[in-house]
Amino acid sequence: NAGVTQTPKFQVLKTGQSMTLQCAQDMNHEYMSWYRQDPGMGLRLIHYSVGAGITDQGEVPNGYNVSRSTTEDFPLRLLSAAPSQTSVYFCASRQGRYVAQPQHFGDGTRLSIL
Amino acid sequence: AQSVTQLDSHVSVSEGTPVLLRCNYSSSYSPSLFWYVQHPNKGLQLLLKYTSAATLVKGINGFEAEFKKSETSFHLTKPSAHMSDAAEYFCVAPLYNNNDMRFGAGTRLTVKP
DSSP states (O other), X not given: OOOEEEEOSEEEEOTTOOEEEXXXXXXXXXXXXXXXXXTTSOEEEEEEEEETTEEEEOSXXXXXXXXXXXXXXXXXXXXXXXXXXXXXXXXXXXXXXXXXXXOEEOOOEEEEEO | OOEEEESOSEEEEETTSOEEEOEEEEOSSOOOEEEEEEOXXXXXXEXXXXXXXXXXXXXXXXXXXXXXXTTTEEEEEESSOOGGGOEEEEXXXXXXXXXXXXXXXXXXXXXXX
16 A cells, blocks of 8 residues: 655755655545644645645645646645745645544655755 | 644653653634654654544554543553654644644654663
8 A cells, every 4th residue: 555655755956946746645535735844843734635626725835836637646846946945745635525534644755945 | 723732842751661742732612633653754644533432542552642621631641662652743633614734843752772
């Protein structure tokens, strides 16, 4: 069982560059989300999707774009990387739209912006 | 609004001694609450979930948590720590009004031999 797969695991970017963080799940989950993890702040929601073709903003969406063309994939795009976006990024999914269901997390992408 | 406070940023115990990781929540209604564990360079894994069916919840790897409404607490415990328990632990509450999850800041558990 692959679960939630994130690529790449590590990435270093220069300020102003763009890139896409990939996320795929093989559990046929409706709901997918992106979080960033910063020291002492837990995880904060960037964007989420309740199904193919439907996305919405979370707590910290600025500087990020998402799309959901299939149930399986939910890529996160950094349009113009800034040092403040240095963080660890986690993709997660859950079976349904009900928020009180547990989520399955990928292993993260560690991103450094120079 | 739902909020989650983990009272200790770092807890250190010796192997074989009890573990207590503290979490307080604020809410005007009985919530669902989760504890997740994150091992180094890994994603978060669900330890246990409270859903109001029972106040004492048993999770994986010998962990359990007790929901106490009068104290607005959901502390995580384990009778005897193992070296493999060294990790970061997050107390998490769902936010019903905006499809989000509120994460505590995390507690790093160190287990000494």
